[in-house]
Amino acid sequence: MRKSVPIGAYVAGETPLHGLDARAKLVALVAVSVGAFVARSPLALVLLAAALVVLLAVARVGAGTIARALRPTAVALAFAILANTLVVDGSYDLQIVGVVGINLGGFGRAAMAVGRIALLVGFVCVVTATTSATEVASALVAGLRPFSGLGMPVGDVAMVVGMALRFIPETMGEFDRIEMAQRARGTRFDQGSVRERVGKWIAVLIPLVVALFARADELALAMRDRCYSGAGGVMPPRPAKPRDVLFVLFAVALAIVCVLV
Numbered sequence: 001m002r003k004s005v006p007i008g009a010y011v012a013g014e015t016p017l018h019g020l021d022a023r024a025k026l027v028a029l030v031a032v033s034v035g036a037f038v039a040r041s042p043l044a045l046v047l048l049a050a051a052l053v054v055l056l057a058v059a060r061v062g063a064g065t066i067a068r069a070l071r072p073t074a075v076a077l078a079f080a081i082l083a084n085t086l087v088v089d090g091s092y093d094l095q096i097v098g099v100v101g102i103n104l105g106g107f108g109r110a111a112m113a114v115g116r117i118a119l120l121v122g123f124v125c126v127v128t129a130t131t132s133a134t135e136v137a138s139a140l141v142a143g144l145r146p147f148s149g150l151g152m153p154v155g156d157v158a159m160v161v162g163m164a165l166r167f168i169p170e171t172m173g174e175f176d177r178i179e180m181a182q183r184a185r186g187t188r189f190d191q192g193s194v195r196e197r198v199g200k201w202i203a204v205l206i207p208l209v210v211a212l213f214a215r216a217d218e219l220a221l222a223m224r225d226r227c228y229s230g231a232g233g234v235m236p237p238r239p240a241k242p243r244d245v246l247f248v249l250f251a252v253a254l255a256i257v258c259v260l261v
Helices: 022-038 042-059 064-085 104-130 133-150 154-184 194-225 242-260
Strands: 094-097 100-102
Touching: 022 042, 022 104, 022 133, 022 242, 042 104, 042 242, 064 104, 133 154, 154 194
Parallel strands: none
Antiparallel strands: 094 100
16 A cells, blocks of 8 residues: 655565665665666656656655655745746747746756656655664665775765665654644734744744754764763675676666666
């Protein structure tokens, strides 16, 4: 059964994507991201969108997860489309009124840019939903291990990344709880002037920042009580399997096709 999950949250499961090595998923994510941003043809984005739909179905993650991830940037994305579509110098393809009109070329470029961002968010949601923070940390250790000889604290870097991944769903959950509490008190975020709406959202953001600092303090105290000295370390990941290699090869092939079409 498909479901919408918090942004950045790991959802335990036994799907084929859950069984893949975290290193393979991260390399594949980089490959498709490069393919999405280098692609010049709408057909390439359609191919990536089809691949994303398949991955969402395999991972049993609902499309609502991507919608929630894009919601904070919806205004900026809509403004980007509007700014590239509307022209006021008479160089329009479709006239609205006077010299104001719609430039179809600008709309196409804006739609491509928004599509790239949506695809990237979707692939990231698939990876985070099927890969635990511990697996990501282990994959980073494996990738950064050659730099340990140069003095890089590889284990600490992996620990920080793992903690950041754990805090993303915590932050979104805390935001939802504070917003629901404000709505229960009668606050209407969709009413009033722009200044009044900003003031209402500030009443949500201030408690959110305070709560996040409190959680950070609790984490710091817990690490101190466990005598953490900064010499972090993570167990290396298991050896890659043939299916992991095939998954990476498929992602790289898809990225190459998107660049060439």
